[in-house]
Amino acid sequence: MYVTITGDQTTPEPLASISSKITRSPTAHVKAGAHLYFEGDRVEWLYQIKSGVLRLARLLEDGRRQVIAFGYPGDIVGFPSSGRHHTDCDVLEDACLQPYRRSMLESGEGDPQLHHDLLQAALREISAMQDHFMMLGQKSAAEKVASFLCVLMQRVGEEVAGETQIALPMSRGDIADFLGLTTETVSRTLTQLRKSGIIDIHNIHTVVVRRPKALWSLSLGERDAPGPVRVAGSAL
Amino acid sequence: MYVTITGDQTTPEPLASISSKITRSPTAHVKAGAHLYFEGDRVEWLYQIKSGVLRLARLLEDGRRQVIAFGYPGDIVGFPSSGRHHTDCDVLEDACLQPYRRSMLESGEGDPQLHHDLLQAALREISAMQDHFMMLGQKSAAEKVASFLCVLMQRVGEEVAGETQIALPMSRGDIADFLGLTTETVSRTLTQLRKSGIIDIHNIHTVVVRRPKALWSLSLGERDAPGPVRVAGSAL
DNA sequence: CGGGACATTGAGGAGAATCAAACAGGGTGG
DNA sequence: CCACCCTGTTTGATTCTCCTCAATGTCCCG
Numbered sequence: 001m002y003v004t005i006t007g008d009q010t011t012p013e014p015l016a017s018i019s020s021k022i023t024r025s026p027t028a029h030v031k032a033g034a035h036l037y038f039e040g041d042r043v044e045w046l047y048q049i050k051s052g053v054l055r056l057a058r059l060l061e062d063g064r065r066q067v068i069a070f071g072y073p074g075d076i077v078g079f080p081s082s083g084r085h086h087t088d089c090d091v092l093e094d095a096c097l098q099p100y101r102r103s104m105l106e107s108g109e110g111d112p113q114l115h116h117d118l119l120q121a122a123l124r125e126i127s128a129m130q131d132h133f134m135m136l137g138q139k140s141a142a143e144k145v146a147s148f149l150c151v152l153m154q155r156v157g158e159e160v161a162g163e164t165q166i167a168l169p170m171s172r173g174d175i176a177d178f179l180g181l182t183t184e185t186v187s188r189t190l191t192q193l194r195k196s197g198i199i200d201i202h203n204i205h206t207v208v209v210r211r212p213k214a215l216w217s218l219s220l221g222e223r224d225a226p227g228p229v230r231v232a233g234s235a236l
Numbered sequence: 237m238y239v240t241i242t243g244d245q246t247t248p249e250p251l252a253s254i255s256s257k258i259t260r261s262p263t264a265h266v267k268a269g270a271h272l273y274f275e276g277d278r279v280e281w282l283y284q285i286k287s288g289v290l291r292l293a294r295l296l297e298d299g300r301r302q303v304i305a306f307g308y309p310g311d312i313v314g315f316p317s318s319g320r321h322h323t324d325c326d327v328l329e330d331a332c333l334q335p336y337r338r339s340m341l342e343s344g345e346g347d348p349q350l351h352h353d354l355l356q357a358a359l360r361e362i363s364a365m366q367d368h369f370m371m372l373g374q375k376s377a378a379e380k381v382a383s384f385l386c387v388l389m390q391r392v393g394e395e396v397a398g399e400t401q402i403a404l405p406m407s408r409g410d411i412a413d414f415l416g417l418t419t420e421t422v423s424r425t426l427t428q429l430r431k432s433g434i435i436d437i438h439n440i441h442t443v444v445v446r447r448p449k450a451l452w453s454l455s456l457g458e459r460d461a462p463g464p465v466r467v468a469g470s471a472l
Numbered sequence: 473c474g475g476g477a478c479a480t481t482g483a484g485g486a487g488a489a490t491c492a493a494a495c496a497g498g499g500t501g502g
Numbered sequence: 503c504c505a506c507c508c509t510g511t512t513t514g515a516t517t518c519t520c521c522t523c524a525a526t527g528t529c530c531c532g
Contacts, residue, residue, distance in 0.1 A: 066370040081363030127317030134302040136372040137416030180373030
């Protein structure tokens, strides 16, 4: 999952509908905390995520870390470069994965449809990463956090009592390293969104979007938030 | 071309050696200022750059721009997403391009070798973009500019009188929008590199690297620059 | 109940953006 | 051929966003 909010309403990351009927390996179940692979490992399998959440990250020797992407249902992870993994990947939330042999992507003998689908997934990946560049390079902290929440809302938001609820299985530090911010800035920004009545923080790992339009506006860098301000209770 | 300086000495972006013998279209020559395609255009062709420099960019409606990549010899541009271009592309320096039909990437009928090479290029693209994330999200202005110059040095540096000369066909604004900085910051950073004797600015479009090791150190965020400081003349 | 990891909040400062002004350089027209 | 202009670059002054450092708070798990 990348941050692909760019202004147009298009959803550039539709679920990859892999349509292979044959040579399907049994799905793998992995537990939170497990590592799928490390940078430099030889690539044997790609995985399509059926459920759960993964984290892909890259490290600099001085300790700085970039979270490259979060893997959500529908995403495919493990694209090889020169036959090797280029990120670390571990599990944030118990996941169910559909493995595909690397050869299905690179040669596709025996299943042209699967080969085609995996290739299309790689091309969508490139396009989504380009949008993510825009976010990393040009957006302010508030826009980044708002964009991040918007994407999650679209991808995995759950309707609860007429409002959209978002699970955040990752830590604030993960979000920070994903958006190019610090833990403190992410935390402060979320607090501000809460105080302005745009979101509600049910608990550390669950937020509720109260004013989706305002969140969307913020993600695009618009100053004023549309819609009525419904701050319940708080006299701040 | 992406900024792929991550600490290890590996060169993650070797020239793609497309080895097709058949169905080769004649090369196309395009002049500086020309547009190859726009965001949203239907993709008919991919291009491998034989000479010259291209610029790939994406715009936000409020005017902000992200330069996604510069296209240098060896690079392939035009990867489709849902059959369409996802960036604008224009020519910074007169270029010679080898076109490949989109179908050669997506189905590859008739030339499996070409199909394979284009796919590998797409996978290398993903990997290079991941490194670029690291740069955009985690590096300081000085590190970004130094990293940028290091990559250019490797890719297109010319040995002139024992020193490496780099051509910069793009504007400071282009560099800024590529690195997630402003024109002024890029300019100031280059000036600082000049004053510290690491580079020389022959003219606006040509810099000479005087102390490659120091530039490399800076790109990794190391405080002190190794090697003797040979500031000729200037008493600053 | 206590400990540890993570999150929030605060104060202060650094780095980059912004605003503004001078500067260079290349092309055009007189 | 030169003066002028236009665009892009450099430099300076100032502002402000976000980072850093530090303290406090909260939640989960043994």
